Amino acid sequence: MCRVPLCHQFAGMRSRTISVPGKTAIRPLPLPPLKRDISLFLDLDGTLVDLIDRPDDVRADAGLRDLLTTVEGRLEGRLAIVSGRSLAQLDRILGPVARSLALSGSHGCEYRLDGGVEQPPRPAALDLATEEMRRFAERYDEVLLEEKTFGVGLHYRLKPEMEADAHVLAGELAARYGLFLQRGKMMVELRPHGHDKGVAIRHLMTTLPLSTAPPLFAGDDVTDEKGFEAVAAMGGHGILVGPARHSAAGFRLDDPRAVRNWLKELIL
Ligand SMILES: [Mg+2]
Numbered sequence: 645m646c647r648v649p650l651c652h653q654f655a656g657m658r659s660r661t662i663s664v665p666g667k668t669a670i671r672p673l674p675l676p677p678l679k680r681d682i683s684l685f686l687d688l689d690g691t692l693v694d695l696i697d698r699p700d701d702v703r704a705d706a707g708l709r710d711l712l713t714t715v716e717g718r719l720e721g722r723l724a725i726v727s728g729r730s731l732a733q734l735d736r737i738l739g740p741v742a743r744s745l746a747l748s749g750s751h752g753c754e755y756r757l758d759g760g761v762e763q764p765p766r767p768a769a770l771d772l773a774t775e776e777m778r779r780f781a782e783r784y785d786e787v788l789l790e791e792k793t794f795g796v797g798l799h800y801r802l803k804p805e806m807e808a809d810a811h812v813l814a815g816e817l818a819a820r821y822g823l824f825l826q827r828g829k830m831m832v833e834l835r836p837h838g839h840d841k842g843v844a845i846r847h848l849m850t851t852l853p854l855s856t857a858p859p860l861f862a863g864d865d866v867t868d869e870k871g872f873e874a875v876a877a878m879g880g881h882g883i884l885v886g887p888a889r890h891s892a893a894g895f896r897l898d899d900p901r902a903v904r905n906w907l908k909e910l911i912l
Pocket of ligand 1: 688
């Protein structure tokens, strides 16, 4: 658990409460905190790299790989990637730098820390659901199937008119096979119940050296809200990447380019 006085660490940071009929929401402010006495958790897609039409084609460029290596050094190892991608995908996207970072993949289903991998057994239900999603994707050229170690997704960014059909299918499969349905940006995904990015960050915050400083988590998608809630509960803060929306994050950056610039300032 965190051993630092969390309130003190973030004294003076701002957030703004907005009252709307029936509920209260926090509007994320544009300036994230710049402190090195933090443990930093970063989503990948839409946060460090731009979302593209074909998710399998995403690769970290040399600039990003170097930046992550430098940030990891400046934070004395308190940097983790928390992604919906599998560990295998993170290795392929990030290259060798992935080996030096703490990783949580597949929305908190799997972890790699100090080279050791933690993974539960893959549910057989995922294979059954994958086959049905594959048949659906094969009927429509531009609906893409994404197979993960602990999940399967349909991407319809290239064919947005298939959104409703994709969600109906995913809903039916989730109910039939006892899987969790996750909506994302122009995609829908099935994965085992009981895992999310909040679970991932809470688990990583029990490990050294991440446990020694309050957490910041940057992410862009609705799947990141559980992570924002988790870091807030631990005295840290979320950074929403993208347009302002109702969010548990208290800060906001416009896009992956702004995140990279913020990271560069962090290491100056
Ligand atoms: Mg993302």
